[in-house]
Amino acid sequence: MGTKKQVLFIQGGGDDGYTADAKMVSAFEKALGSDYEVHYPRLESDDTAPDFGWPSQIGRKIDELKEGAILIAHSVGASLLLKYLSENSISKKIxxxxxxxxxxxxxxxxxxxxxxxxxxxxxxxxxxIPLFFYHCQDDEEVPFKQLTAYREKHPTATYRKVSKGGHQLENNLDVIIRDIKER
Structure with a gap:
């Protein structure tokens, strides 16, 4: 019996981003199957911190992972994961x-x-570490043009344009699942 590959999913923001993203996490768990172990910690917001205190919490969660883990993040959580990774060194293989x-x-x-x-x-x-961005053209919360801003800044990452699915991709994660399983 092989070791399960760990996945850390970082939630999006908003009044209850954790609950909203739970459906997406469930879809990931189902699509990835029993070879993967998905970790979905609730991040607590510190409204006195300019970054809500999320990057430090993200760092602690990454430290708890085994070598070879996969990081997935949504919306505000994705931007704050990028912030953490660009401002801190990580010692384990991702x-x-x-x-x-x-x-x-x-x-x-x-x-x-x-x-x-x-x-x-x-x-x-x-x-x-391979870096992938996914964005729906019909996202009404985070405008699609923001994907273009990332592409201009970081042209060597992989960008996947999704025609429809809104901010949550309607939990249709096929394109992401394919990329994950190739890792």
Whole structure:
């Protein structure tokens, strides 16, 4: 009996992003099957921290994983996973990073400053880990053009345009599952 491959899923934000993303996590568990073990921790928001305190929590969860784990994140969680990875070193091997409906924070509003990535963030990401972005053209929460912003900044990542499915991809994860199973 082989060891199950670990998957860490980082939730999106909002009033109850954890509950909203639970359906997506369930769809991942079903599609990935028994060879994978999906971890879905609830991240607690610290409204006094400019980044909600999520990057440090994400780092602790990554530290708990075995070598070769897979990281999946949705929406705000995806942007804050990128923030963590571009501002910290990780010592363990990660098989792949899969980001869904990732906001690209820009602008001068005070509330966005703790969420924004550094201008040169791609140079600070782990270079040996495959990085995938997925975004639906009909996403009404995170505009599709934000995928273009990432592509301009980090052209060597893999980008998957999904024609429809909204912010949650309607939990149709086939394209992501194919990419994960190739890792």
């Amino acid at each position: 098989s792949g990073i899969f980001l869904i409906a990732t906001p690209f924070w820009s602008g001068d509003e005070e509330w966005k400053q703790g969420l924004k990535l550094s201008e040169d963030f791609p140079q600070h990401l782990p270079q040996d």
